[in-house]
Amino acid sequence: MQQDCLPGLLSYPEKAIILADNEMFIRALSELGLDAAAVDSPQPLPAQSLVFSFTSQGARQFYERAARTRRKQSILCPLHAFDPGLENALYSLMLLLRSDFANCLRRQRDHLRLLNRHQRLHLAGEGSRADVWLKSRSAPYVTTRDEISEHFVLCVSELFEVHYAHMRPDSPDLFQLNGILRISGLLTSQGSSRAPLALGVDEQLMELAQGVARHQAWLHIEHNQVRSFKVAGQEHVGLLARAAGDRGLNLSEFAIGVNDTIGPNINYSHNSPMNEGIGGVHVGLGDGASGYHIDFLSPGVDVLPG
Numbered sequence: 001m002q003q004d005c006l007p008g009l010l011s012y013p014e015k016a017i018i019l020a021d022n023e024m025f026i027r028a029l030s031e032l033g034l035d036a037a038a039v040d041s042p043q044p045l046p047a048q049s050l051v052f053s054f055t056s057q058g059a060r061q062f063y064e065r066a067a068r069t070r071r072k073q074s075i076l077c078p079l080h081a082f083d084p085g086l087e088n089a090l091y092s093l094m095l096l097l098r099s100d101f102a103n104c105l106r107r108q109r110d111h112l113r114l115l116n117r118h119q120r121l122h123l124a125g126e127g128s129r130a131d132v133w134l135k136s137r138s139a140p141y142v143t144t145r146d147e148i149s150e151h152f153v154l155c156v157s158e159l160f161e162v163h164y165a166h167m168r169p170d171s172p173d174l175f176q177l178n179g180i181l182r183i184s185g186l187l188t189s190q191g192s193s194r195a196p197l198a199l200g201v202d203e204q205l206m207e208l209a210q211g212v213a214r215h216q217a218w219l220h221i222e223h224n225q226v227r228s229f230k231v232a233g234q235e236h237v238g239l240l241a242r243a244a245g246d247r248g249l250n251l252s253e254f255a256i257g258v259n260d261t262i263g264p265n266i267n268y269s270h271n272s273p274m275n276e277g278i279g280g281v282h283v284g285l286g287d288g289a290s291g292y293h294i295d296f297l298s299p300g301v302d303v304l305p306g
Contacts, residue, residue, distance in 0.1 A: 007150055009048040009073035010101040016048040016073075018093070021058030025089050044069040050096060051076045054084040056192035066153050074153045081189040081288070083271040091267065095274040096156065100261045104160055104277075105145045107258035111162045111303070115140055120306030123179065123281060128301045130179020130221070132254060138174035140164050160277025163255030167247070167287035175254045176224050177283065183217040183229075185209075185268030185275055185297035188243075191288045198242055205243050205292065208236055213268035219283070219296050224251045226285065229296075245291020252293070253284030256303055263299070 009016055019039040020026055029036035039051060040061045051074055053059035059078060066074060077092050114121075115134065123130040143158040164174040186209040208231065211217075215232035226249040229236045241249050259277035266278055276282065280299035286292050 006102055006105075006145075007073050007148065007152070009050075009075065010148075013050060013075075013099070013101070014097055016050045017046040018050050018052065019046075019062065020052040020054065020089070021061065022052070022054040022084075022086070022089070024086055025052065025054070028086065028090065029093075039065070041065065045072040045074060047071065048073045050074075050093070052089055052093070053078050053080045054089070055080050063153075071151050072153065073151060075159070076153070076155045078155060078273060081191065082187065082273050088270050088272055091270050092272045092274045095262045095265060095272070098261060098265060099160070099259055099274075099277075101159060103261065104258045105148075107260070107279075108142050108162055109144060111256050111258065112140065112142055112144065114303070114305065115162070118305045122304045122306045123181070123298075123301045124304065125280075125302045126182050126300030127218075128179070128181045128298055130177060130181055131306055133176045133306075134164070135172070135174050135176075138164060156273050157276060160259040160274075161255045161257050161282075163253055165253045165255075165284070167252050167289075173224055173251075175251075177221050177251060177254060178223060179221060181219045181221070181281070181283070181296065181298040182300060183212055183219050183296045184299055185266075185278075186212040186217075187271055187273075187276055187282075187295040187297065189271075189273070189288055189293045189295075194288065194292070195245065195290050197291060201239070201242050204239055205294075208239060209271060210269055219298075221251065221283070225249050226251070240285060240294065243292045244286035244294060245289065247286060247290075249285065251283055251285060252287060253282075253295070255282050255284070255295075256280075257282060257297075257299070266299075268297070 018036040121132040217231040220228040260279040
C-alpha cells in the first residue's frame, strides 16, 4: 500500500458506523442523522467503525468483538478513562471527525526523524522555555503509517502523538526535562481499578482542571520533578502530589502532539482524550493505577533541536 493511500476509515471517518455502550449517545446521534449502534452485539464489527466506550465493560465488549472480526478498521475513543458524560462524548466525536489523519501521520514521521537524530531538544513558545535530554537507546512510542495495515484496531492516542513513558516508580527515566511550560489544559485519566485517594482529592482535581482552562497556568520542572504548578498565581503542587500516586511529582511522560487541525475547536474545559493530541507538547504525572494520570497540555510550544 502506498504511503499516502490511507485505509478508508482514515480517509473518510464520517462514513463510519459509530458504536457505543450508551443508549442516550446512540439516540442523540441517530437524531442527528448519523449511523450509530450498540457496541455489544454477537455480530462481527462493521467494516469501519468509530467506537466510544463509556465504561470499562464497553471497552472489553469492543475488544472481544474485534477479536471475532477478521476484516475491520476501528478507532477507539476511551471516554471511560476520562469523562464518560454525554456532552464530552459529542465534543470528542466532533474533534475526531475534524482530524486530518494523513497530516497527523506525516507529522509523526517528521517528529520521529527529529527524535532519532537529536538527543537534546529545546522547547520554546508563548513564554515556555525548557530543555529535554533523551537517554541513549530510548525509543518513543509511535504508530507510523507503515504499521497500519488494511485492517486495524487503534486507540486515538496512537494516532495523535509521539511519546516517551515510564509509569513504574523503579523504571529508569527515558528522558530528562528542565524548564518552565505554559499550560493551557489539564487532563485526568484513571484505570478501572485505580487505588482510592484521600477524601476530596477527586473534586479538587476537577476544579483545578477547570481553573487551568480559564486562567494562565505555569508548570516548573527540575530534573523531571514538578517543583511548582501555579494557576492564576496560586500554587497547587501539593494537590498534584496527593493525586498522582506512587510516582509522586516525578514525570511519567513526555509527548509531542500532532493533531493541529483540532486547534480552532478545542475546549480545554472538556476532559477528553482527543485534547491530548493537540499540537505542541504535553507532560504527564502518575500511572493511572495508584493514582491519576495527569497530562499538562502546552500547545504553544515548538520542539527544536537542542
